[in-house]
Amino acid sequence: MKKSYSIILATTNQHKVTEIKDILGLDIEYQTLSDYINISIKEAGRTLLENSLSKAAFAFKVSQKPSLADDSGLFVDALNGAPGIFSARFGKNDEHRIARLLKEMTDEHNRRAQFRAVFVYYYDINKYEVFDGKCIGEITIKPRGAQGFGYDPIFIPKGFRKTFAELGPKVKNRISHRAKALKKFKKYIERLLL
């Protein structure tokens, strides 16, 4: 493995940075967009892929280094896929976003939902690879647990009885949408780094 290899993580979400590093477990240098520029990129796309691609392309433009972006969200069946690509903008903070989602799910028996993540690895002008992952599960009635971030306290992955926020990073980083997408990315990048 080339230890001198560095990737720009094109995200402003520190929780994502921690999860990405943990999941990849690669002995490489990570930088973030804030090492180069102090702005947050406005998400204007209609899909996770469009948003992820614009974040990765922007990070490549400012750093001239390979960049990895993650656009993700929670897609709830009974809400026709909402909040989906608007997951980060569904309320002013995690608490408000969760409260709004649970309110919209009041008396709803169909609790099925899925987290989705689309990663774009952008390594040269107009040259990029896409890696996606999803994790299916159910929305709880009330928030439970204190670990993780975002909607973790209200999401129970299939096959478990606890929320991501109760299960903690060891389990989450093995089965999550992010873990599944990054497993594909790791396979791809390891071939290049060896």
Ligand code: ITT
């Ligand atoms: P960047 O765009 O800077 O990467 P962001 O938080 O705005 O950071 P997104 O636009 O991809 O990222 O929004 C994803 C939102 O979806 C995130 O803020 C959470 O609310 C939610 N989300 C995504 N993955 C999650 C996870 O693993 N656990 C809980 N919530 C998650």
